[in-house]
């Protein structure tokens with residue numbers, strides 16, 4: 001099975017770009033952040049304190065997370081309920097960032113991610129795909145952009161949905177999340193040694209997509 005791993009900080013454009021690349025290649029797009037968000041939603045709904053090891057372990061056993069595809073779009077099922085539309089809030093995102101260092105959560109979700117990559121050609125995005133989940137991916141991309149540019153993008157997305165927000169607050173949140181994601185002990189966000197660095201701060205989405213596809217086709221020719 002073929003695989004492309006795309007890692008990088010929040011707001012670098014990973015999901016938009018990964019989704020387009022998957023469509024171009026007829027691969028499936030696996031959004032691993034959505035899985036950590038589903039786990040975070042479970043913790044929020046059940047008011048489980050992240051510091052409580054025992055309750056967290058129990059939560060990992062009780063939260064059944066699976067992935068299905070509807071019209072090519074990933075849907076996340078949490079204990080039988082399709083929760084996809086509940087995952088993109090700042091509250092859930094922050095909880096995902098706080099809870100994702102938990103080893104039990106990572107073990108559970110990495111297993112699910114590897115299983116998906118065994119059954120289909122995938123473009124998978126996240127924080128540890130190139131370093132941990134798919135160390136033998138055919139192509140690894142580390143996608144990044146400045147914190148200000150990433151905050152501006154998030155601000156645009158939220159404003160478009162009519163959600164009131166503050167740009168400076170969003171930038172602060174993004175920096176805090178980077179700090180947590182990059183400095184945690186377990187699977188921190190970092191560029192894999194064999195990953196190609198793509199800084200999207202000054203690039204249009206189409207240009208990023210075609211650049212990655214170009215790199216991928218060059219690799220495929222070599223192999």
Ligand code: DC
Pocket residue numbers: 010032033034036037093096097098100101125126127128129177181
């Ligand atoms: O990409 P995202 O914003 O949906 O991810 C939400 C959080 O989940 C992020 O702050 C860190 C965590 N995450 C992770 O630890 N490992 C991944 N492969 C994907 C996301």
